[in-house]
Amino acid sequence: xxxxxxxxxxxxxxxxxxxxxxxxxxxxxxxxxxxxxxxxxxxxxxxxxxxxxxxxxxxxxxxxxxxxxxxxxxxxxxxxxxxxxxxxxxxxxxxxxxxxxxxxxxxxxxxxxxxxxxxxxxxxxxxxxxxxxxxxxxxxxxxxxxxxxxxxxxxxxxxxxxxxxxxxxxxxxxxxxxxxxxxxx
Amino acid sequence: xxxxxxxxxxxxxxxxxxxxxxxxxxxxxxxxxxxxxxxxxxxxxxxxxxxxxxxxxxxxxxxxxxxxxxxxxxxxxxxxxxxxxxxxxxxxxxxxxxxxxxxxxxxxxxxxxxxxxxxxxxxxxxxxxxxxxxxxxxxxxxxxxxxxxxxxxxxxxxxxxxxxxxxxxxxxxxxxxxxxxxxxxxxxxxxxxxxxxxxxxxxxxxxxxxxxxxxxxxxxxxxxxxxxxxxxxxxxxxxxxxxxxxxxxxxxxxxxxxxxxxxxxxxxxxxx
Numbered sequence: 001x002x003x004x005x006x007x008x009x010x011x012x013x014x015x016x017x018x019x020x021x022x023x024x025x026x027x028x029x030x031x032x033x034x035x036x037x038x039x040x041x042x043x044x045x046x047x048x049x050x051x052x053x054x055x056x057x058x059x060x061x062x063x064x065x066x067x068x069x070x071x072x073x074x075x076x077x078x079x080x081x082x083x084x085x086x087x088x089x090x091x092x093x094x095x096x097x098x099x100x101x102x103x104x105x106x107x108x109x110x111x112x113x114x115x116x117x118x119x120x121x122x123x124x125x126x127x128x129x130x131x132x133x134x135x136x137x138x139x140x141x142x143x144x145x146x147x148x149x150x151x152x153x154x155x156x157x158x159x160x161x162x163x164x165x166x167x168x169x170x171x172x173x174x175x176x177x178x179x180x181x182x183x184x185x
Numbered sequence: 186x187x188x189x190x191x192x193x194x195x196x197x198x199x200x201x202x203x204x205x206x207x208x209x210x211x212x213x214x215x216x217x218x219x220x221x222x223x224x225x226x227x228x229x230x231x232x233x234x235x236x237x238x239x240x241x242x243x244x245x246x247x248x249x250x251x252x253x254x255x256x257x258x259x260x261x262x263x264x265x266x267x268x269x270x271x272x273x274x275x276x277x278x279x280x281x282x283x284x285x286x287x288x289x290x291x292x293x294x295x296x297x298x299x300x301x302x303x304x305x306x307x308x309x310x311x312x313x314x315x316x317x318x319x320x321x322x323x324x325x326x327x328x329x330x331x332x333x334x335x336x337x338x339x340x341x342x343x344x345x346x347x348x349x350x351x352x353x354x355x356x357x358x359x360x361x362x363x364x365x366x367x368x369x370x371x372x373x374x375x376x377x378x379x380x381x382x383x384x385x386x387x388x389x390x391x392x393x394x395x396x397x398x399x400x401x402x403x404x405x406x407x408x409x410x411x412x413x414x415x416x417x418x419x420x421x422x423x424x425x426x427x428x429x430x431x432x433x434x435x436x437x438x439x440x441x442x443x444x445x446x447x448x449x450x451x452x453x454x455x456x457x
Contacts, residue, residue, distance in 0.1 A: 151237035
């Protein structure tokens with residue numbers, strides 16, 4: 001157990017921003033989510049066990065759910081001019097690259113929730129399987145299965161090859177534990 | 186953890202997941218690769234996993250400057266004014282701040298004292314050539330005649346789209362850094378630098394493991410670079426306007442060739 005050092009949190013900002021984008025599916029929502037997560041974490045001194053980034057993942061997830069609950073309680077109104085998103089004001093040297101990043105992260109945001117969280121924790125935030133399991137309150141074996149499914153869907157979505165009808169590549173179920181293990185002794 | 190690993194053996198998709206990102210224990214890899222070789226279904230499944238890992242771990246979109254500024258406000262001195270207890274954590278003594286700034290300047294200019302870092306090697310890999318392009322080794326068509334620390338530079342040639350176009354030799358902090366530059370038909374350029382001596386520090390970023398070798402992907406200004414260690418020496422491939430996927434393909438191809446020629450690992454040979 002040790003005290004969380006606020007000054008070291010900045011080093012996780014880029015990874016946390018990408019993770020937030022993959023959770024929300026929107027760059028603007030990701031910015032708000034990351035800011036709120038940092039504000040909550042820094043609201044008082046924290047004592048953490050284990051990895052700092054794992055702690056932030058848990059905080060990000062909790063803040064994300066909290067925002068969803070708040071949004072669902074808010075009265076729904078029709079769109080106004082304020083809802084129209086302006087063009088991205090940031091200048092970028094590589095617009096194609098920015099588009100590619102956005103497409104991938106938005107595809108991740110479309111995954112079923114459990115798959116998405118496993119993928120965000122391990123492949124986007126860079127947690128170990130053990131840290132991810134702890135952050136997501138799940139067993140490591142469950143995390144690997146969810147991650148397998150999540151990666152499979154993303155790989156297929158961005159595949160250049162036409163969809164195959166073979167059993168090896170036709171799985172579309174969200175059930176955990178189905179897949180190539182069936183062909184092994 | 187142990188129980189989970191045992192369970193994963195009953196459900197090899199878990200092991201495929203770990204194999205794809207390089208976290209499967211070495212003692213399981215050869216066995217699993219042998220099974221994969223026998224099964225087109227597993228081969229396809231592993232390829233999918235690897236494709237996703239490469240795509241996801243190469244994402245390098247930084248947080249917008251506005252968000253960074255807002256987060257800095259939260260973690261900076263403004264926050265410390267709220268509570269004396271926080272101030273002790275946040276306030277950096279002036280002398281320490283000045284020393285840190287001075288150290289940053291030294292690192293930016295020269296790579297710091299002691300040994301060069303991966304970003305310093307990458308800066309050389311992005312510099313101009315000072316020597317002519319080395320020719321292809323007449324006895325080994327996959328290699329150029331130029332070597333560094335006993336490691337030959339690859340001759341990717343027109344079939345892989347990257348032809349050697351120049352070279353340079355530098356000494357940074359007493360360490361020899363040898364670089365070969367390659368150019369694509371569209372005019373893009375990359376540098377492949379090999380540093381003599383022990384592995385360099387400063388390899389930070391997401392990583393991908395291929396053929397048992399860990400490749401680190403990182404951004405340095407507008408350039409992307411991939412670093413890894415071969416035979417105890419740091420290799421860096423860097424380029425501007427070149428995707429991580431393209432750089433990684435070249436780096437892993439070079440490692441694959443190295444693995445094939447040296448037959449260093451049974452598992453690696455089986456995978457090939």
